[in-house]
Amino acid sequence: MYNLNRCKKFETSAYSTVLCTPKQINTVTIIETQHLSKRFGSFQAVDDLSFSIKAGDVYGFLGQNGAGKSTTMRMLLGLIRPDSGKIFIKGSLYTGKEAHLLSYIGAIIERPDMYGYLSGWDNLKIFARLSFRPIPDSRLYEILELVGLRGREQDKVRAYSQGMKQRLGIAIAMVHNPELLILDEPTNGLDPQGIAEMRQLIKTLSADYGKTILVSSHLLYEIEQVATRMIIIHKGKKIVEGSVSELLNPSETLIEINWNNSGEALQQLSASRWSQAIQSADTSRLLLKMHPDEVPQLNRLLVSTGADVLQIRSRHSLEDYFIQLTHDAADPHRAL
Amino acid sequence: MMQLIRIELYKIFRRPRTYISFAIIAAIALLIELAMYADGETFIGFVTQNATEGFTLGGKLINGYLITFIILQMLLVHIPLLVALVAADAVAGEASLGTLRLLLSKPISRSQLILSKYAASIIYSLALLLWLALIGLASSLFLFGPGDLINLKSDTVIILLANDVLWRYCAAFAFAALAMTTVSALALLLSVLADNAIGPIIGTMGIIIVLTIITNLDLPVFNAIKPALLTSHLLAWKGFFSEPVPARAIAHSCLILTAYAGGFTGLAIILFKRKDIQS
Numbered sequence: 001m002y003n004l005n006r007c008k009k010f011e012t013s014a015y016s017t018v019l020c021t022p023k024q025i026n027t028v029t030i031i032e033t034q035h036l037s038k039r040f041g042s043f044q045a046v047d048d049l050s051f052s053i054k055a056g057d058v059y060g061f062l063g064q065n066g067a068g069k070s071t072t073m074r075m076l077l078g079l080i081r082p083d084s085g086k087i088f089i090k091g092s093l094y095t096g097k098e099a100h101l102l103s104y105i106g107a108i109i110e111r112p113d114m115y116g117y118l119s120g121w122d123n124l125k126i127f128a129r130l131s132f133r134p135i136p137d138s139r140l141y142e143i144l145e146l147v148g149l150r151g152r153e154q155d156k157v158r159a160y161s162q163g164m165k166q167r168l169g170i171a172i173a174m175v176h177n178p179e180l181l182i183l184d185e186p187t188n189g190l191d192p193q194g195i196a197e198m199r200q201l202i203k204t205l206s207a208d209y210g211k212t213i214l215v216s217s218h219l220l221y222e223i224e225q226v227a228t229r230m231i232i233i234h235k236g237k238k239i240v241e242g243s244v245s246e247l248l249n250p251s252e253t254l255i256e257i258n259w260n261n262s263g264e265a266l267q268q269l270s271a272s273r274w275s276q277a278i279q280s281a282d283t284s285r286l287l288l289k290m291h292p293d294e295v296p297q298l299n300r301l302l303v304s305t306g307a308d309v310l311q312i313r314s315r316h317s318l319e320d321y322f323i324q325l326t327h328d329a330a331d332p333h334r335a336l
Numbered sequence: 337m338m339q340l341i342r343i344e345l346y347k348i349f350r351r352p353r354t355y356i357s358f359a360i361i362a363a364i365a366l367l368i369e370l371a372m373y374a375d376g377e378t379f380i381g382f383v384t385q386n387a388t389e390g391f392t393l394g395g396k397l398i399n400g401y402l403i404t405f406i407i408l409q410m411l412l413v414h415i416p417l418l419v420a421l422v423a424a425d426a427v428a429g430e431a432s433l434g435t436l437r438l439l440l441s442k443p444i445s446r447s448q449l450i451l452s453k454y455a456a457s458i459i460y461s462l463a464l465l466l467w468l469a470l471i472g473l474a475s476s477l478f479l480f481g482p483g484d485l486i487n488l489k490s491d492t493v494i495i496l497l498a499n500d501v502l503w504r505y506c507a508a509f510a511f512a513a514l515a516m517t518t519v520s521a522l523a524l525l526l527s528v529l530a531d532n533a534i535g536p537i538i539g540t541m542g543i544i545i546v547l548t549i550i551t552n553l554d555l556p557v558f559n560a561i562k563p564a565l566l567t568s569h570l571l572a573w574k575g576f577f578s579e580p581v582p583a584r585a586i587a588h589s590c591l592i593l594t595a596y597a598g599g600f601t602g603l604a605i606i607l608f609k610r611k612d613i614q615s
Binding site for chain 2: 050079100130
């Protein structure tokens with residue numbers, strides 16, 4: 001792994017563009033979509049989707065499987081033609097024909113499939129040549145080192161593990177030094193250690209190499225740890241977009257309480273100031289939306305009512321947020 | 337563009353499967369040569385028995401040119417199938433491998449990609465034909481030596497003198513190269529339509545087999561369309577072994593094959609540009 005100083009050092013040398021992208025945080029819009037829609041037969045894959053990714057973002061693209069994430073990413077790369085809507089790459093309209101605009105982007109979409117009968121090095125070399133600019137071998141080695149594949153590059157890709165393929169995919173995506181990396185479900189099929197390494201790699205690419213990153217996942221705690229901004233989509237529609245810190249408002253935390261109550265305790269609770277916070281309640285389980293700092297006060301109240309509190313658990317905020325949002329969107333009778 | 341073609345060729349010639357075609361050609365050619373070497377007299381006696389009833393054929397009938405002619409007769413019908421193995425795989429194979437989306441997310445236009453894949457398939461076909469020429473012609477000449485070529489047709493016997501044969505082979509191989517270029521274009525077109533390579537490979541073979549059958553069926557129904565069929569022209573190289581050479585007919589076939597090749601390639605580009613890549 002390379003540290004921050006490396007890039008700073010390079011910025012003044014002839015190698016300034018070797019792997020690093022100059023920092024231009026939140027001033028330049030790398031990608032913008034306006035009212036993007038795509039239908040496959042009777043299935044509305046993407047529905048009036050507008051969002052923008054600014055330079056420096058680690059942009060989390062969240063949605064359940066089939067929510068339209070991959071279709072959207074494919075449209076950004078010109079693989080799929082939108083039925084309507086516009087895509088702008090670095091301010092220029094991209095209709096799928098302007099191949100040169102793709103040099104700003106490096107991507108792995110869905111599975112990291114490569115030529116299995118070739119070595120990792122040969123694969124990397126092929127895609128380096130496809131970027132139509134001279135890329136010295138030293139730089140390819142540097143990328144391999146960065147993704148942690150140095151020493152394994154001569155093995156056939158067929159023999160690579162899922163994690164190695166995923167990392168080779170990232171190496172291939174960034175071989176032409178793009179400003180934006182699109183990583184579609186990069187932790188799919190990885191073991192816990194691989195997931196941790198991938199998370200670290202994304203952070204490194206963002207912080208040390210100045211890459212803008214669009215990363216999709218259906219596993220939200222993954223995104224929560226790396227993303228600065230995010231969008232949640234469901235059935236092709238945008239549910240919410242914003243900065244992760246705003247969307248992770250602690251007052252939206254769900255507190256789950258397992259208890260035994262006679263009914264009297266619930267009555268007292270309903271009469272208290274907590275009544276507004278109750279999401280659901282029965283004799284064994286209580287769910288409240290509240291700020292976690294207020295848990296001790298709530299607990300004191302519950303104990304004073306004579307209820308047996310078995311467990312108090314703060315549920316993963318973004319995950320619940322996501323489940324709740326997508327659930328609400330799926331059920332029109334419930335308001336957001 | 338040259339860079340793209342080089343990459344495509346690299347991908348083709350780094351795959352073990354590519355060499356199966358070369359092995360098949362070598363195996364068949366060598367088998368025929370071996371058989372003729374061991375038992376050629378019997379074979380010649382059998383196929384010339386009608387002709388020798390009327391007159392006597394003298395000289396060394398079994399020679400390199402005749403063996404090559406036999407090899408070509410047997411193989412050139414099947415080479416389209418070997419060509420399809422690579423050309424039909426060009427786009428569909430990448431789709432099923434999952435590399436097509438990776439390829440197209442690089443700054444390459446789709447028409448460039450198709451054209452470079454087409455060029456690479458043509459170069460592969462040429463390599464295959466060169467290999468056939470080398471194995472068929474060179475090794476036959478080496479084993480059996482040159483001689484007069486006897487070309488038996490249903491009602492005539494054409495004897496081509498030894499010093500009048502080599503140019504005919506050169507011309508025949510050049511024509512075959514054009515024919516394979518057309519077959520490649522057909523395979524590539526089908527390849528664009530599919531997301532796995534088996535369909536287009538079988539599709540190309542199927543179309544050629546069906547059209548060949550129609551071409552060979554002597555039914556009035558088909559006679560009207562025969563002049564326009566691809567397969568009516570694929571084997572026009574045989575004309576070079578007639579005397580006189582039907583130059584006009586061969587030129588006509590060349591034109592039709594070129595038109596087909598251009599049409600298939602153009603259609604492939606149009607369809608590929610419109611295609612949503614979901615593989």
